[in-house]
Amino acid sequence: MSSLNINGKLLDLQIPVVMGIINCTPDSFYDGGATLTVDHALRQTEKMIHEGAKIIDVGGYSSRPDGQDISVEEEKSRVLPVIEAIAKRFEVGLSCDSFRESVITQALSHGANIVNDISAGKLDEEMLETVGSAQVPYIMMHMRGTPQTMKSLTNYENLITDINLYFSKRIAAARSHGINDIVIDAGFGFAKTVEQNYELLKKMNLLKAHDVPILAGLSRKSMIYKTLGIEAKDALNGTTALHMVALQKGASILRVHDVKEAVETIQLFQALQKYA
Structure with a gap:
């Protein structure tokens, strides 16, 4: 599958696309607090779309390791006004990043048209039924446990096989609930050590066996800044380097904080493909 059906319009993934991150959280590892107001989120969205983002991903629950667990109502209060405002002003793929079905249900009613679930439906048993009924694209990520426990769940018999x-x-579970458009997210940084993240990136092409688009979420993550001995704010160059590797390994979507640089990386990747 090389496209996603978003509100009856096909988003072509034969050329990789960029998903821009709007974090409505005060404690995200990189840009926490930056887009907590609706006005700032709208300005950031406009900038990302102008730079070439095809999807905007809005999240209100920080899923970084040891992130604070917040109530459903708090999460809704963070994301719903932003989603509604973006949906009214822009025509764009609009994703809600949540593992809670009740948040997703309201996000969809406020204008979201894609679901991005870090738990692949494992943390809320009603999620798959809701997504199937809504007939929207579903991004499912690989993770073990929860954001609060995942750091201790890094023992694998064989990382890629598992x-x-x-x-x-x-x-299979998603298909059984009538979900047609599925994207898999390898889950860099989720229940994986730095070394396992690099193994996963090197072998990410093996995930293509599922015949669904692959999303790579590498932007400014600890596998970059810990390896380089820097901070997340200084990790754009490292992010760009690994984005090129992800594209070579089959990524169809890059989920990023920095849209312009990711779009340029895709343009260079496409130029390179002409001589493959």
Whole structure:
């Protein structure tokens, strides 16, 4: 599958696309607090769309390791006004990043048209039914446990085999609920050590066996700044380097903080493909 059906319009993924991150959280690892107001989120969205983002991803629950667990109502209060405002002003793929079905239900009614679930439906048993009924694209990520427990769940018998088995089961579950458009997110940084993240990136092409688009979420993550001995704010260059690797390994969507640089990386990747 090389496209996503978003409100009856097909988003072509034969050329990779960029998803821009709007964090409505005060404690995200990189830009926490930056887009907590609706006005700032709208300005950021406009900038990202102008730079070439095809999808905007709005999240209100920080899923970084040891992130604070917040109430459903708090999460809704963060994301719903932003989603509604973006949906009214821009025609764009609009994703809600949440593992809670009740948040997703309201996000969809406020204008979201894609669901991005870090738990692949495992943290809320009603999620898959809701997404199937809504007939919207579903992004499912590989993770073990919860954001609060995942750092202790990094023992794998075989990393890639285990991840592929996970996706086989979760894709089958999603299909059984009538979900047609599925994207898999390898889950860099989620229940994986720095070394495992690099192994996963090197072998990410093996996830193509599922015949669904692959999303790579590498932007400014600890696998970059810990390896380089820098901070997340200084990790754009490292992000760009790994984005090119992800594209070479089959990524169809780059989920990023920095849209312009990611779009340029895709343009260079496409130029390179002409001589493959």
